[in-house]
Amino acid sequence: MAESTRSDAVPTLGLTVPAERVACFFPLLQRGVGVRVRLGIPVGVFLREGLGLSDATIEARIQTVFLDGRPVDDIEEALLCEGSTLALAPAMPGLMGAMLRRGGYYAPMRSGITHRGGTLPQGAGEGEGEGFIIVKLFGAALRELGPALLARGVAVDGGPLASLLESLPEDCRRGLGGRAALEGRERALLRVAVSGETGRGSKGANRPPRAGRRRPGRRRAGFRRRWRGCR
Amino acid sequence: MDKLLRINMSAEGGPAARTVPVGEYAGLGGRALTSAVVSKEVPPLAHPLGEDNRLVIAPGMLSGTIAAMSGRCSVGGKSPLTGGIKESNSGGQASQVLARLGYAAIILEGRPKENDLYKIFISRDGVTITRDNSLRMLGNYALVEKMKAEHGDRIACVSIGPAGEMKMCAASVAFTDMELRPTRHAGRGGLGAVMGSKGVKVIVLDDTGTSNRVPRDVEKFRAANKAFVDGLRRHPVTGEGLPAFGTNILANVINEAGAYPTHNFLWGRFDGTAKISGETEAELEKARGGNPTHGCHRGCVIRCSGIWHDKDGRYLTKQPEYETVWAHGANCGIDDIDAIAMMDRLDDDYGLDTIEMGATIAVAMEAGLVQFGDAKGAINLLHEAGKGTPLGRILGNGAAVTGKAFGIERVPVVKGQALPAYDPRAIQGIGVTYATSPMGADHTAGYAVATNILKVGGYIDPLKPEGQIELSRNLQIATAAIDSTGMCLFIAFAVMDQPDTFQALLDLLNAFYGLAMTGDDVTALGRKVLQWEREFNAKAGFTKEHDRLPEFFRKELLPPHNATFQVPDAEMDRVFDS
Numbered sequence: 094m095a096e097s098t099r100s101d102a103v104p105t106l107g108l109t110v111p112a113e114r115v116a117c118f119f120p121l122l123q124r125g126v127g128v129r130v131r132l133g134i135p136v137g138v139f140l141r142e143g144l145g146l147s148d149a150t151i152e153a154r155i156q157t158v159f160l161d162g163r164p165v166d167d168i169e170e171a172l173l174c175e176g177s178t179l180a181l182a183p184a185m186p187g188l189m190g191a192m193l194r195r196g197g198y199y200a201p202m203r204s205g206i207t208h209r210g211g212t213l214p215q216g217a218g219e220g221e222g223e224g225f226i227i228v229k230l231f232g233a234a235l236r237e238l239g240p241a242l243l244a245r246g247v248a249v250d251g252g253p254l255a256s257l258l259e260s261l262p263e264d265c266r267r268g269l270g271g272r273a274a275l276e277g278r279e280r281a282l283l284r285v286a287v288s289g290e291t292g293r294g295s296k297g298a299n300r301p302p303r304a305g306r307r308r309p310g311r312r313r314a315g316f317r318r319r320w321r322g323c324r
Numbered sequence: 325m326d327k328l329l330r331i332n333m334s335a336e337g338g339p340a341a342r343t344v345p346v347g348e349y350a351g352l353g354g355r356a357l358t359s360a361v362v363s364k365e366v367p368p369l370a371h372p373l374g375e376d377n378r379l380v381i382a383p384g385m386l387s388g389t390i391a392a393m394s395g396r397c398s399v400g401g402k403s404p405l406t407g408g409i410k411e412s413n414s415g416g417q418a419s420q421v422l423a424r425l426g427y428a429a430i431i432l433e434g435r436p437k438e439n440d441l442y443k444i445f446i447s448r449d450g451v452t453i454t455r456d457n458s459l460r461m462l463g464n465y466a467l468v469e470k471m472k473a474e475h476g477d478r479i480a481c482v483s484i485g486p487a488g489e490m491k492m493c494a495a496s497v498a499f500t501d502m503e504l505r506p507t508r509h510a511g512r513g514g515l516g517a518v519m520g521s522k523g524v525k526v527i528v529l530d531d532t533g534t535s536n537r538v539p540r541d542v543e544k545f546r547a548a549n550k551a552f553v554d555g556l557r558r559h560p561v562t563g564e565g566l567p568a569f570g571t572n573i574l575a576n577v578i579n580e581a582g583a584y585p586t587h588n589f590l591w592g593r594f595d596g597t598a599k600i601s602g603e604t605e606a607e608l609e610k611a612r613g614g615n616p617t618h619g620c621h622r623g624c625v626i627r628c629s630g631i632w633h634d635k636d637g638r639y640l641t642k643q644p645e646y647e648t649v650w651a652h653g654a655n656c657g658i659d660d661i662d663a664i665a666m667m668d669r670l671d672d673d674y675g676l677d678t679i680e681m682g683a684t685i686a687v688a689m690e691a692g693l694v695q696f697g698d699a700k701g702a703i704n705l706l707h708e709a710g711k712g713t714p715l716g717r718i719l720g721n722g723a724a725v726t727g728k729a730f731g732i733e734r735v736p737v738v739k740g741q742a743l744p745a746y747d748p749r750a751i752q753g754i755g756v757t758y759a760t761s762p763m764g765a766d767h768t769a770g771y772a773v774a775t776n777i778l779k780v781g782g783y784i785d786p787l788k789p790e791g792q793i794e795l796s797r798n799l800q801i802a803t804a805a806i807d808s809t810g811m812c813l814f815i816a817f818a819v820m821d822q823p824d825t826f827q828a829l830l831d832l833l834n835a836f837y838g839l840a841m842t843g844d845d846v847t848a849l850g851r852k853v854l855q856w857e858r859e860f861n862a863k864a865g866f867t868k869e870h871d872r873l874p875e876f877f878r879k880e881l882l883p884p885h886n887a888t889f890q891v892p893d894a895e896m897d898r899v900f901d902s
Contacts, residue, residue: 116607123576123598156560159580162593162884180580184560186628186817187574187646188767188799189746192753193581198820202753202796206581206885231576232565235603 105282110265125227127248137168157182163208170210175224182231243285325428334434341451353385355411356808358400363856368863372404373521375435384810388423388537393812395621403513405493406739406764408861415620416499416508417480424534436523447530459525463673464498464506483526485675488516492720494680507642511677540838548831555825559818566628571646572602582884583750588686596659641669650745651682657696674710683723683742691730739764749882756796760871760899762857805850
């Protein structure tokens with residue numbers, strides 16, 4: 094089921110898809126999607142409060158973390174600012190995987206690109222305290238974190254979103270009446286909920302979760318102003 | 325495995341096989357055995373394609389047993405690509421079959437007097453060597469089909485494609501997998517050309533009537549294997565990541581790190597990575613009826629490989645590996661995963677190393693032969709190599725030769741061998757290994773076995789500048805040791821993190837051979853292997869000046885981190901000081 098709402102600046106597309114179709118949206122998550130966060134918080138806080146992960150889950154499942162392309166060793170030291178790119182993945186194979194693992198024994202072998210946490214770039218985190226970062230998910234993190242992230246709502250560039258919508262299987266495309274309204278837009282907010290049924294598309298679908306929704310005006314202002322980032 | 329099969333291809337009256345006791349090589353397997361034979365029997369200044377070179381094919385120490393992951397097969401010789409000693413190993417069925425037949429190694433010696441091709445058939449009943457020129461220029465797929473028709477489907481094949489026959493420096497040695505397809509390759513270093521120089525097109529192995537090798541202590545061996553498998557299955561990399569997504573799960577992560585070489589090592593990020601990532605591959609494989617979770621040999625519990633179907637749902641090739649997808653993908657600016665899979669198939673069929681050919685095509689693109697991103701053009705270049713056209717003869721001899729032929733300065737090779745899929749400017753530590761490995765630029769030369777578990781070289785302070793040098797040395801030692809066991813190197817992930825899994829590996833070796841080896845003994849073996857290899861290379865003319873990355877890695881900034889390779893030469897020269 095598709096739910097297309099449109100404000101003056103940021104259209105919102107809500108989709109409900111069968112569980113087995115959630116993977117259709119994973120290419121977006123690999124490339125990165127916009128996620129609204131409290132600015133200035135450490136990555137660890139975002140994982141716990143923003144994504145609802147326990148410390149044990151973070152320790153066991155999120156062993157590879159990048160902030161702005163730099164491997165993070167201490168997630169309590171690395172701070173999120175406007176436009177930050179945060180990539181999350183489990184432990185990765187190979188010597189390279191071992192080197193990139195946070196706090197790993199072989200971390201010195203990539204010391205030249207290691208993220209040095211602790212300070213926000215000048216001007217970051219100012220204003221009302223919220224903004225957008227880019228979140229990327231790799232490997233098992235796609236399945237483990239992807240559905241919840243999509244349900245909460247992610248900001249997506251218009252081009253990739255249009256390409257994705259065109260490539261969706263028919264049972265996901267049903268009811269995409271609002272798609273045309275999204276074309277030509279710079280960005281849109283996408284919400285994807287998983288249907289309680291499988292393989293039957295939108296029939297009987299759940300509505301996208303209300304949690305995390307904000308008044309259009311407020312979201313629009315923050316989203317537009319902050320998207321360009323602090324780098 | 326108490327005997328060697330020596331085949332003299334230049335014997336009077338035609339090639340002659342003799343079985344001899346393993347002798348001074350007793351207790352060695354895999355890379356330890358190939359490097360021991362090459363260092364002791366091959367004159368260091370011998371021409372790699374000459375009669376004095378040897379081609380050594382050696383299963384691992386635990387191949388042919390029920391031990392999990394024990395199916396790697398090492399191939400060794402003097403490399404026509406690097407001019408130094410070479411060991412390259414492969415999965416597939418041959419290692420298990422060869423070990424069950426009782427051979428610690430097959431050693432091809434000499435060179436046929438005439439330009440003939442031979443088939444070698446090995447079974448419990450003996451060895452038959454047949455001149456068969458009808459095999460000439462067959463691709464590996466057609467060759468294996470022919471062998472299947474002649475010998476049935478209970479065989480395993482070790483073969484070369486047209487590239488090996490043409491003695492190209494990028495030629496691989498192919499091994500058949502569980503489905504009897506030639507999808508696994510000892511790719512690096514041009515050892516397929518050495519096999520071609522011996523006039524051997526295919527070695528057919530048939531273990532009918534044989535059984536698994538029996539350990540000295542059966543109960544301890546079984547218990548150790550169970551602990552070993554449990555360790556592999558509970559580790560997030562060997563138990564989850566690799567089975568679900570294969571080795572190409574690394575693509576997104578290395579790209580994010582800015583270390584994913586793109587457009588012939590010009591940039592560290594590729595825009596099209598999400599289209600060719602392991603995650604995308606796995607989803608496509610499932611959608612097309614392929615399989616993203618598949619072992620390359622019986623006894624594999626990690627199952628990091630897969631089966632790739634084309635858009636019409638028909639088998640095309642095995643799941644392209646991380647290095648292959650990078651080499652033919654990002655490095656050439658190509659984000660079409662189906663085109664990359666086709667190039668993987670062509671490499672396997674022609675018998676070419678995917679890393680070397682991807683790097684070569686990128687150099688050719690820099691030279692303007694085709695444009696970066698031109699998948700069709702890249703495929704055509706592979707056909708040129710496979711068919712042996714004049715251009716193809718240049719390309720099939722690798723990136724270094726191609727760079728010279730077309731006057732390209734930016735050629736990413738060390739000791740003549742193309743760099744794999746990690747840019748050493750972003751990840752300085754791996755640059756040390758690329759530069760100093762006796763094998764030439766090799767991503768597996770310094771793999772991950774924890775030095776704090778193996779206790780190689782004592783405690784290392786990772787904050788010291790020289791920490792990277794010591795880590796690289798210790799990793800190379802540990803890798804040589806693992807390669808010598810014949811275990812798949814991917815066990816390293818679990819062994820690294822879980823001391824009990826490393827102990828289980830030691831227990832497997834000890835229970836099988838009735839030994840009491842410790843981690844120190846395994847380390848000593850790794851050191852010894854590296855010493856043999858470096859001594860051979862020194863006698864072959866290699867100096868410390870060969871332990872260097874190409875100049876452009878020190879001069880050109882690599883976006884996005886704008887890094888250059890910074891480790892001083894003097895530091896690199898210290899890698900093997902102790």
